Amino acid sequence: MSDPQGLRIDRKSTSDQAAGALREQILQGQLRPGTPLQEVSLASVFGISRNTMREALRLLVYEGLVQHSPHRGAAVMTLTEGDVADIYGVRRLLELAAVNASRGAPIAEFERMGKLVEEMGPSSLARDWPRAVELDMRFHQYLVEFLKSERMSNLLQTTLAELRLALVLVDGADSDDAAATQVAEHRTIADLLARGRQGECAEVLLRHLNAAEAKLRAVVAVQPDASVVAGI
Amino acid sequence: MSDPQGLRIDRKSTSDQAAGALREQILQGQLRPGTPLQEVSLASVFGISRNTMREALRLLVYEGLVQHSPHRGAAVMTLTEGDVADIYGVRRLLELAAVNASRGAPIAEFERMGKLVEEMGPSSLARDWPRAVELDMRFHQYLVEFLKSERMSNLLQTTLAELRLALVLVDGADSDDAAATQVAEHRTIADLLARGRQGECAEVLLRHLNAAEAKLRAVVAVQPDASVVAGI
DNA sequence: GCTTGACAAATTGTTCAACAATTGACCAAT
DNA sequence: ATTGGTCAATTGTTGAACAATTTGTCAAGC
Numbered sequence: 439m440s441d442p443q444g445l446r447i448d449r450k451s452t453s454d455q456a457a458g459a460l461r462e463q464i465l466q467g468q469l470r471p472g473t474p475l476q477e478v479s480l481a482s483v484f485g486i487s488r489n490t491m492r493e494a495l496r497l498l499v500y501e502g503l504v505q506h507s508p509h510r511g512a513a514v515m516t517l518t519e520g521d522v523a524d525i526y527g528v529r530r531l532l533e534l535a536a537v538n539a540s541r542g543a544p545i546a547e548f549e550r551m552g553k554l555v556e557e558m559g560p561s562s563l564a565r566d567w568p569r570a571v572e573l574d575m576r577f578h579q580y581l582v583e584f585l586k587s588e589r590m591s592n593l594l595q596t597t598l599a600e601l602r603l604a605l606v607l608v609d610g611a612d613s614d615d616a617a618a619t620q621v622a623e624h625r626t627i628a629d630l631l632a633r634g635r636q637g638e639c640a641e642v643l644l645r646h647l648n649a650a651e652a653k654l655r656a657v658v659a660v661q662p663d664a665s666v667v668a669g670i
Numbered sequence: 671m672s673d674p675q676g677l678r679i680d681r682k683s684t685s686d687q688a689a690g691a692l693r694e695q696i697l698q699g700q701l702r703p704g705t706p707l708q709e710v711s712l713a714s715v716f717g718i719s720r721n722t723m724r725e726a727l728r729l730l731v732y733e734g735l736v737q738h739s740p741h742r743g744a745a746v747m748t749l750t751e752g753d754v755a756d757i758y759g760v761r762r763l764l765e766l767a768a769v770n771a772s773r774g775a776p777i778a779e780f781e782r783m784g785k786l787v788e789e790m791g792p793s794s795l796a797r798d799w800p801r802a803v804e805l806d807m808r809f810h811q812y813l814v815e816f817l818k819s820e821r822m823s824n825l826l827q828t829t830l831a832e833l834r835l836a837l838v839l840v841d842g843a844d845s846d847d848a849a850a851t852q853v854a855e856h857r858t859i860a861d862l863l864a865r866g867r868q869g870e871c872a873e874v875l876l877r878h879l880n881a882a883e884a885k886l887r888a889v890v891a892v893q894p895d896a897s898v899v900a901g902i
Numbered sequence: 903g904c905t906t907g908a909c910a911a912a913t914t915g916t917t918c919a920a921c922a923a924t925t926g927a928c929c930a931a932t
Numbered sequence: 933a934t935t936g937g938t939c940a941a942t943t944g945t946t947g948a949a950c951a952a953t954t955t956g957t958c959a960a961g962c
Contacts, residue, residue: 451740452945477914487946489721492914496725500732508683509914509953527819535763587759593825683915709943719917724943741924741943 453493456484460494464503464514465599466568467606471516471661475504502600517604519659526651528597530644532582532590537640540584540631548632551580555628558621570617571605577624604654607661616653685725688716692726696735696746697831698800699838703748703893707736734832749836751891758883760829762876764814764822769872772816772863780864783812787860790853802849803837809856836886839893848885 450458460480463469481491495512498504505515517525540547558573575598582594608616623646630639682690692712695701713723727744730736738744749757772779790805807830814826840848855878862871 449740489947490945493725493728496728500729508681510955511913524819524821527817528821531763531767531822585759587756589756589760589829590763597821685915720943721918722916742926743942 452486453490453497456480456486456491457494457497459484461498461501461503461599464498465602465606469514470606471514471603473514475512475514477511501596503603515600515603516661517600517658519655521600522604522651522655522658525597525601526647528593529578530647532585532594532597533578533643533647534640536582536584537631537636537643539586540581541634541636543584545632547580547584548628551577551628552632554580555621555625558624565617567617570620571602574620574624575602577628581627601654604658607657608654684718685722685729688712688718688723689726689729691716693730693733693735693831696730697834697838701746702838703746703835705746707744707746709743733828735835747832747835748893749832749890751887753832754836754883754887754890757829757833758879760825761810762879764817764826764829765810765875765879766872768814768816769863769868769875771818772813773866773868775816777864779812779816780860783809783860784864786812787853787857790856797849799849802852803834806852806856807834813859833886836890839889840886 460469460475469475475495477488477491477495480495481488484491484494495504495506499506499512503515504512506512554573554577558570558577578598579591579594582591585591623642626642627639627646630636630642692701692707701707707727709720709723709727712727713720716723727736727738731738731744735747736744737747786805786809790802790809810830811823811826814823817823855874858874859871859878862868862874
């Protein structure tokens with residue numbers, strides 16, 4: 439009914455579009471972890487039917503971005519410290535394997551990573567934290583594509599999306615510092631990869647991941663307490 | 671709060687129950703790959719609403735058991751040879767990592783695998799192919815639990831479920847032979863694991879997986895042609 | 903004080919009936 | 933053989949209704 443004109447090579451169902459919009463709001467941090475997501479209100483916000491909204495929410499539940507309890511409704515997923523540990527276990531497995539798989543890969547693929555790293559420098563200087571996160575994700579996404587596995591790339595995609603639920607809790611204070619070291623480490627990783635020194639690269643990557651895990655575990659370990667305090 | 675003893679483990683929504691029933695039919699091979707799954711007819715079969723049936727189908731789509739094209743409907747997923755290769759890539763990554771992670775695990779966990787292997791012997795003699803498949807899956811599921819990762823166990827679960835889509839295409843002829851060697855290999859793997867010889871175990875497991883992959887790739891490489899011939 | 907139970911309100915779970923949008927097939931015309 | 937146009941079938945989406953369940957409130961009872 440809506441959208442009278444316009445070339446609609448839409449190709450996406452209404453529920454997918456709604457899920458996409460909601461996903462964006464969650465990953466941008468506009469909807470913080472724990473925020474309840476009620477079907478009727480959301481449906482009216484997006485101007486769609488409740489049934490369609492339900493489908494959209496189900497999709498995000500599958501992706502791990504939304505929590506659902508029967509008859510109690512949906513809410514933005516809140517990660518526990520255990521979740522973060524689990525997620526980094528997956529990342530170590532995938533990304534270290536990807537480093538090994540990169541031996542003898544076409545040069546173009548290494549160059550792609552190099553160009554991405556160059557893009558990251560300016561953005562961190564501009565203190566565009568969301569963009570820094572975005573480029574960070576893309577870097578690791580590229581890395582895992584060395585595995586040439588649709589399912590593994592998919593897994594990393596959803597896993598990184600979950601991780602962003604914790605990243606939005608990082609306050610801007612240390613983000614500048616974090617972004618700077620991040621870019622440096624990514625550059626090191628990309629260089630070692632392109633030079634075929636996978637062994638050293640794996641070591642650097644492992645430290646890179648472990649450091650990030652420690653920081654994020656600290657973040658989610660503190661945050662839940664605050665909500666408990668606020669609750670009662 | 672409520673009844674102490676769970677008389678009603680109903681606890682599952684209608685759509686989940688329908689999805690469970692449909693999943694069972696697919697994995698048992700009663701609904702072969704490519705079979706169209708129409709919302710209205712399925713809904714009437716299960717005696718539920720079309721909307722609820724849609725939710726059930728969406729769940730199976732997410733699990734990779736059902737294919738979906740917009741406005742064209744859903745159908746039982748048909749694996750390509752590439753899919754099988756991809757799936758075995760995931761299995762190698764997960765299961766080989768699990769072998770390494772099993773070092774120093776509690777004895778009880780090794781014993782659990784041993785008992786499972788003992789169960790497998792008689793069932794293969796009884797030529798209960800579905801049960802042999804079921805126990806095979808459980809074996810590898812146990813193995814991956816050495817990783818102590820909820821997400822990785824989940825991944826293997828869905829990955830193995832997808833694989834069963836190809837297993838149902840295996841005709842009973844060579845299944846006896848396959849089951850026998852399977853049990854022997856599982857026994858070897860379990861023994862090597864319990865004795866702490868992870869290195870050798872990894873080799874055996876790798877050959878085990880590669881052999882299975884070769885067989886299944888051959889199966890799915892042949893099957894689709896038949897449908898193409900039948901289609902046109 | 904603290905539980906207990908009844909009750910009301912709100913939200914989700916599910917059903918139903920309708921209509922819009924898209925696909926695929928069938929058929930005619932060039 | 934290709935094009936183009938109906939037509940039926942199926943999916944996509946809507947809106948309204950009702951059932952089931954959770955949650956909060958409040959009074960009664962120990």
